[in-house]
Amino acid sequence: MDLVHARKLVAEAIQNQEMLMVIGDCYVEYWGRAASKLPRGKRLCLIKGDGSFGIHQNKKLRPVNYMMGAAIASEVKDGCLLLSAKKAKPKEEIRVHFYAVDGVHRYAMDDREDVRLFGSERELSGQLMTDLSFIEPGLTPMKSEAPFRKGTVDILAEDGRGRLVVIEVKRRKAEFDAVTQLERYMKQVRKLKGRETRGLLIAPEISPHALELLEQSGLEFYQFDYEVGNPRATIKGVRKKQPTLSEYLGTPSAPLLSRGKD
Amino acid sequence: MDLVHARKLVAEAIQNQEMLMVIGDCYVEYWGRAASKLPRGKRLCLIKGDGSFGIHQNKKLRPVNYMMGAAIASEVKDGCLLLSAKKAKPKEEIRVHFYAVDGVHRYAMDDREDVRLFGSERELSGQLMTDLSFIEPGLTPMKSEAPFRKGTVDILAEDGRGRLVVIEVKRRKAEFDAVTQLERYMKQVRKLKGRETRGLLIAPEISPHALELLEQSGLEFYQFDYEVGNPRATIKGVRKKQPTLSEYLGTPSAPLLSRGKD
DNA sequence: GCGATCAGCGGCACG
DNA sequence: CGTGCCGTTGATCGC
Numbered sequence: 131m132d133l134v135h136a137r138k139l140v141a142e143a144i145q146n147q148e149m150l151m152v153i154g155d156c157y158v159e160y161w162g163r164a165a166s167k168l169p170r171g172k173r174l175c176l177i178k179g180d181g182s183f184g185i186h187q188n189k190k191l192r193p194v195n196y197m198m199g200a201a202i203a204s205e206v207k208d209g210c211l212l213l214s215a216k217k218a219k220p221k222e223e224i225r226v227h228f229y230a231v232d233g234v235h236r237y238a239m240d241d242r243e244d245v246r247l248f249g250s251e252r253e254l255s256g257q258l259m260t261d262l263s264f265i266e267p268g269l270t271p272m273k274s275e276a277p278f279r280k281g282t283v284d285i286l287a288e289d290g291r292g293r294l295v296v297i298e299v300k301r302r303k304a305e306f307d308a309v310t311q312l313e314r315y316m317k318q319v320r321k322l323k324g325r326e327t328r329g330l331l332i333a334p335e336i337s338p339h340a341l342e343l344l345e346q347s348g349l350e351f352y353q354f355d356y357e358v359g360n361p362r363a364t365i366k367g368v369r370k371k372q373p374t375l376s377e378y379l380g381t382p383s384a385p386l387l388s389r390g391k392d
Numbered sequence: 393m394d395l396v397h398a399r400k401l402v403a404e405a406i407q408n409q410e411m412l413m414v415i416g417d418c419y420v421e422y423w424g425r426a427a428s429k430l431p432r433g434k435r436l437c438l439i440k441g442d443g444s445f446g447i448h449q450n451k452k453l454r455p456v457n458y459m460m461g462a463a464i465a466s467e468v469k470d471g472c473l474l475l476s477a478k479k480a481k482p483k484e485e486i487r488v489h490f491y492a493v494d495g496v497h498r499y500a501m502d503d504r505e506d507v508r509l510f511g512s513e514r515e516l517s518g519q520l521m522t523d524l525s526f527i528e529p530g531l532t533p534m535k536s537e538a539p540f541r542k543g544t545v546d547i548l549a550e551d552g553r554g555r556l557v558v559i560e561v562k563r564r565k566a567e568f569d570a571v572t573q574l575e576r577y578m579k580q581v582r583k584l585k586g587r588e589t590r591g592l593l594i595a596p597e598i599s600p601h602a603l604e605l606l607e608q609s610g611l612e613f614y615q616f617d618y619e620v621g622n623p624r625a626t627i628k629g630v631r632k633k634q635p636t637l638s639e640y641l642g643t644p645s646a647p648l649l650s651r652g653k654d
Numbered sequence: 655g656c657g658a659t660c661a662g663c664g665g666c667a668c669g
Numbered sequence: 670c671g672t673g674c675c676g677t678t679g680a681t682c683g684c
Contacts, residue, residue: 149436149450151413153499163564163662164511165620171503174411176438180451188411188501189442191460192679195507198453198664222662235497237415239450241433245457249426251675277668280568280601281673301675302425305658306542310572311674314605337657339542343576358427358677425677454664458677484677513660539683543658563660567673573659599672620662 133211136231140204140213143236147179152213154231158185160195162222168194175213175226177202179239183215185226195224249358251301255284257356257365258299258332262287265332265352265368269295278322283315293326294319300333304351308333309343316349332368395473398493402466402475405498409441414475416493420447422457424484430456437475437488439464441501445477447488457486511620513563517546519618519627520561520594524549527594527614527630531557540584545577555588556581562595566613570595571605578611594630603633 136152143150152175158168174186176193183200184193200215211228255274262269268290276283285297296319298312308331316329329349336344336351344351355366398414405412414437420430436448438455445462446455462477473490517536524531530552538545547559558581560574570593578591591611598606598613606613617628 147450149415149448151436151497153411153497155502158507160662161620163620164509165622165625166507166509166662167622168507169505171505172499172501173503174413174438174499174501176436176448178448178450178452182451182453184453186411186438186440187503188409188440189444190440190680191444191446191455191458192663193453196453196662196664220662232499233497235413235415235495237434237436237494239434239436240417241435241449243431243433245420245428245430247426247428247677249677275667282668302677306576307569307572307674310568310576314568314572339657358423358425360427360429363427422677428677452665454676454678458679460679482677509662511662537683544683564662569659569674601672 131231131234133206133209133228133231136211136228136234137204137206139234139236140211143234144177144202144204146236146238148236149179149239150177151175151233151235152177152211152228152231153233153235154211154228156185156226156228158195158224158226160222160224162217163220166195170229172232181215183224185224197222197224200224248360249301249356249363251284251299253363254301254356254365255299257363258297258354259285262297265330266290278315278318280318281311281315283319286319289328293328294323295328295330297330297332300331301356302333303335303337304331304333305337305340306343308336309340309347309349312344312349313347316347336371393493393496395468395471395490395493398473398490398496399466399468401496401498402473405496406439406464406466408498408500410498411441411501412439413437413495413497414439414473414490414493415495415497416473416490418447418488418490420457420486420488422484422486424479425482428457432491434494443477445486447486459484459486462486510622511563511618511625513546513561515625516563516618516627517561519625520559520616521547524559527592528552528632540577540580542580543573543577545581548581551590555590556585557590557592559592559594562593564595565597565599566593566595567599567602568605570598571602571609571611574606574611575609578609598633 157170160166176184181199183197185195186193197215203214213226215224259271259274271287273286276286284299287295312329320327332352353371354368419432422428438446443461445459447457448455459477465476475488477486521533521536533549535548538548546561549557574591582589594614613633616630
């Protein structure tokens with residue numbers, strides 16, 4: 131395809147904030163937060179109306195080079211179509227040299243809708259807020275998304291013996307960071323409130339190493355199952371996992387507690 | 393565009409592992425790890441040779457729905473072109489209902505090159521390994537990327553007084569995570585090696601909260617500047633941050649003044 | 655395969 | 670603006 135013509139199409143599409151696809155044999159350089167070079171090959175350059183800019187190879191989900199909110203320029207120079215994306219903060223630049231352009235496609239995208247997602251951590255946390263008693267009788271919610279100076283506690287509650295309970299919820303397997311996060315919150319809450327405080331990690335699963343760390347810190351893990359669907363995610367059950375030896379000797383077993391009827 | 397014809401193009405492109413772009417008015421549903429619905433609107437469906445599948449709106453960098461390594465199927469049904477992406481583990485599915493197709497574009501992508509990135513944390517860590525003396529005289533590198541049971545220590549070194557030094561390198565501003573990570577490594581190394589051990593965090597910047605946490609744990613922060621370019625990133629300088637008041641008074645383990653504010 | 659971590663993380667919500 | 674943190678995180682590397 132004629133590069134001058136291609137450039138004209140590109141300029142018009144950007145002007146109109148259309149979605150723009152340029153396919154061709156190109157060489158890409160980037161410098162800014164890091165730097166990179168991508169030797170010649172055929173790729174897709176995808177440019178969106180808000181200045182999102184991405185170079186896609188025919189593999190992987192993510193673009194190999196990208197920029198958000200870019201100022202985009204085009205020119206024909208030295209027998210190449212040069213597309214460049216620039217941003218000031220942080221100072222970054224991508225340059226795409228097209229030696230040949232196989233296709234330019236532009237579309238005005240009429241789209242007034244946004245995606246609706248179900249099963250986010252926030253939603254699960256909200257579900258738990260409505261009823262904590264099936265984790266433990268007498269456990270009552272006080273505040274969700276409680277903001278502290280350093281971070282936000284998912285759920286703040288009080289147990290049957292008047293102790294403060296800090297709850298961290300994870301929508302997937304809990305790892306180290308979940309435990310350290312809870313530890314941080316515990317330190318803050320204990321210092322601030324100055325009363326006896328328990329820490330609960332609630333997740334569908336926990337890694338062995340994370341569980342080890344958790345138990346060393348005197349925190350507790352509860353497993354929960356949930357199901358995502360339309361229009362909401364629903365908690366199916368919560369059970370205490372891997373009871374400590376002393377707890378195990380004290381109580382026969384930790385039964386699975388279900389909410390509602392089956 | 394005729395949906396039956398569009399479907400033929402789609403099937404051929406997928407068969408040949410070409411890059412495929414379908415643009416049209418569609419409605420998208422997803423369920424799997426979470427669930428989502430995207431009401432009707434015009435979007436791009438981008439399918440790559442390795443089964444990467446993404447629905448792109450005309451904004452943002454990331455696809456609003458996506459799947460990697462998907463098995464893709466197409467059919468014309470109820471006056472719609474239905475594209476579906478499925479995966480077994482975890483069990484997921486995306487369904488895209490195209491009410492109208494504005495364009496189908498397919499390209500065989502001849503690309504044998506991979507991106508070369510400069511300025512990654514690994515590279516910076518490697519640069520530091522070649523000479524640690526400008527952090528502190530007598531500091532000598534022992535091992536980089538030292539694997540432990542729970543994680544990998546960036547750099548293991550020894551200082552002029554024979555103490556073990558655990559170094560964590562960050563390519564960008566250090567936050568809580570960096571400190572807790574270093575703390576974990578410290579615990580392991582102390583236990584394993586059983587000798588006096590220091591912990592150093594090296595980053596271009598550190599957040600005040602992270603610095604506070606770091607100092608409470610008796611760890612040290614060094615700031616470093618670097619420049620990325622081709623073909624490598626280069627360390628420009630390292631300097632120790634202003635000593636803490638407690639260090640200045642000579643009581644690193646038992647501070648006289650309480651620093652906590654929460 | 656799982657585990658741990660990095661990423662030019664991106665994106666969001668709250669201060 | 671920065672700060673923290675979630676994400677259907679994805680991608681990489683080591684065991």
